[in-house]
Amino acid sequence: MTIIKSGEEIVMRINAFCVDSNSKSIGNDIYITHISVNDVIKFLKEDSELDFNFLTSITAVDYVEYIEIIYHLLSLHQNHRIILKTKCYEIYNPIVPSISDLWKGAELQEREIWDLMGVVFSGHPNMKRVLLWEGFDGHPLRRDYLS
């Protein structure tokens, strides 16, 4: 069975490594600040004990007051996974560091989030729309898209 790692244990490790990540856990979800995303995920990937070497998916959800970016990380060797979340309160111009330098597989998924949710990933090599055409107005998965 794939074990979901307990949030508290990971948070302790993250806080020891990266002080300004301000991480905390609610249940199994780990919350970090959006500016520290790249550093924290790099630590989780390279730490030999945690060993999260596989990026399952990146998602964004619009909660009106803030946009939440959700990372599902997996360890193929140790068969455990975590759910990493970050809240971005600047909903009109959300900027989150890209993790496409860590995983090539993040590139298309981050482009999709920019396309449908309007989150800019700084440091992404090719931040263009992917499913909709260039020049499309707005980001359809935003809650305020139709109004």
Added chain:
Amino acid sequence: MSIRTEPVTINLGPQHPSTHGVFRLRVTFDGETVVDIDPVFGYMHRGTEKLAETRSYVQIVTLTDRLDWVSSMSNNLAYVRAVESLSNIEVPERAQFLRVITAELQRIASHLMATGFLVNDMGAFATPLMYCFRERERILDLFEILCGARITLSYMRPGGVFQDAPKEFWSVLDNLMKEIPGYIDELEGLVTTNEIVLARSKNVGVLTAEQAINGSLTGPMLRASSVNWDIRKSNPYEVYDKLKFDIPVGFNGDVFDRYIVRIQEMRQSLKIISQCIDMIPEGPIRTETPFNIRPPVGDTYSSVEAPKGELGFYLVSDQSIAPYRCKIRSPSFINLSLLREMLIGWKMADLIVILGSIDFVMGEVDR
């Protein structure tokens, strides 16, 4: 005297038969060699994730059929499992077995189609494809007996399946189980040791294990690169933990390995189905659920091993009758992440074969 050369950009698609749908690839060639690619997606974007926000949890099952229309059953399974984990619905054992049987039949159908189109792309036009379609047709007939539909099945529901298998289903399934191994042998006899196939597929489009993991590839693409990872084993869902089967793994990560992994997976699927036929208990096939499911506030991610890779649904509930957010982690889309690594440096004819070996369906790429 030296001849001046210059790169030429060609549009492959959006309506090229080898792109399996409406996928456009702008390829820059230097002579016959690929030097740059620029994939263009979105010709079949229907906004499935947005549509899901305005439909009730049961209605979304019909949307999932139209994602990867070659394997609707696996899509149904992935989605209903996410709803069940969100609202803590238990599934009766008979329904779990029916789900595994149908999902594995669907895997065989999907892999047959993948193999047929791969050989088609290699230049064996239509004949091997029709061999594959003949067998796939038998499986679709079986689905027709089961639920009346052939492609857009909508067979599963949160809490179980739509209806129990009728009596004639089991006799037809038994016949099919006797005949499919022969079909696969026949197909393998035509393809596996064929000299042209070997020349076109061995050491073509190679991905190492590190590259495959780095690109978040899943399914036969990952396993062909010698990574032993299958969600049916690593995180068994439904009744997979009671069944005995192996995970076929490739060595080189080339086109041939992807083909051979799919062939071997079909044989393992047959093994799973025959065990299920022996083990399936009598009993109810569906837990009673309210007409409009209102899961508690929260979110969940649940994934299954679809024929093309890890198909996951991330659902967020706000206790209304429709999900607040429904994210689809589609294997076809993410398996295209490494196009550049696979294609650049190869000849034009190899490009078609490599695209065929990825086995993507545009309905799932564009959603």
